[in-house]
Amino acid sequence: MTTLFSNISLITSLLQSNGKYYSVIAVVVILFLGIILYLWRLDNKLNKIEIQIRDEHKTS
C-alpha cells in the first residue's frame, strides 16, 4: 500500500515538474485514449454486423 502511494506521489511530482508541462501531456493522452475507446466500441458494433451478415449467408 505504501509503495502504491509513493508511486502515485512520484507520478504527481513528475506531472508537476517543468511548470506542469506533463499534466498537459496527460490531458492530451486522456483525450486520445477516450477517442480510441469510442472507436473501439464502434469497431465492436461493426463486428456484430459482420457476424450477422456471415450467418445469414450461411443459412440462406
Place this chain on the structure above:
Amino acid sequence: MEMIKKDKWMYRSYWKILGVLLFIYVLIGGLGTPLKPGIYQLDAPTSAKPGEYVSIKVTGYNSTYAKAEKVEAWLKLDDGHYTSSLRNQVIDNERIIVNFLLPPASNKEDYVPLTLIMYNEIDGPTVLPDAISLSPVTAQSDTAAFTQWQDQINSTLTPKSGILFPYRNILHETIRNTFFHVALWLAMVIILIAGLYHAIAYLRTKNMRNDKLSAAYNTTAIVYGLLGLATGSIWARFTWGTWWTTDVKLNMAAIAMLIYLAYFILRSSINDFDKRARFSAAYSIFGFVALIPLIFVIPRMYDSLHPGNGGNPALGGEDLDNTLRMFFYPSIIAMILIGVWISSVFYRIKKVEEYILTSGDQ
C-alpha cells in the same frame, strides 16, 4: 474510371483530412510553442516594514538573468508609486537576488501587497502580484518621506517578441490545456446543436434518417463531454490542487452529462423504432434546453473558480491573447470536424444495422 473514383474520394473526404491536419497543427504548435518568461517562485519574507531593507530571491521561468546585460526590478505599491532595486546578485539564468530599500512611508493603513516587476532586454517585463506585503506605518507618514516612492518606472519596457504563450501564475504550462479542454467543450456544444437540429427535423418529417443522425451526434457529443470532465479534472488537480471541487460550473457540467447519459438509457430501453425515435427526439430537445442554463447561465450567477464565471468571461479578456487564438480556434474547428467524422461512422453503422434487421424480417 479510376480518376472519377479518386475525385469522388477527395470530394467526400477533404473535410476529414482538414480536421486531422488542423489537429496535428494544434498538437505541434500548442505543445511546442514556449511560454514567455515569468517569475516562478520567490524566497522572501511575507511582509516588510517601510524603510526596511528586503532581499528577495527570485526563481524565474524561461528567464535569462545571467545572459541579460542588465536586470532591473521594481516593487509597485500602486499606480504612481514604485521603488527600484538597489543592486542585484545574479546566480544563474533562473535565479537572482534582488534587494530593495523600501521607502519609509506608506499611504495605506493596512497591509498592502506589493507587486514585483522585473525587466531585462531579453525577457521583457515579468510581473508577480502579491510578492511581499508592506506593513502599515502610523508614526512616520509625513509627505516628505512619502515622496521617496518614484511616480513611474524610468525605463521603457519592451515585451519579448515572437510567438510565445503568455505566462500566467499558477497556470504555467497548463495554459496549453485551453486548446484541448476548452476547445473540447465548445466543440461538444456545436455537435449537440447538430444533434438538436436533427431531433427537431425528425419530429417534423418523421424521417428515420434524422433520428439516426441525431443519435450519432448526441453520442459523440457525450463522449466529448465525458472527456471534457476528465481533462478538466486533471487540469484542476495541477492548478487548484484537487481533482474535483464543489464548484458550480463543475457540478452543473456533471449534471448536464448525467441528463444526457439518461438519453442512452432511454434509447436502449425502447425496442420499437418509431417510439424510440419520437421519445429520444423529445428528450434530446429537453436535454439541450436543460444544458444551456446549466453550463452557460447558472455558473455565471455565482462565484466560481472556473474562468467564465462570476463576471469574468472565459473568452476574450486577458486570458486569451492572440498567440493562444492562433491555436484555440483551429482546435475547435478540428474537434468539430473529427466529431462529425466519428458521428458519420456511427450513423452509417446504424444504417446498416437497421437495413439488416428490416431485411431479415421479410
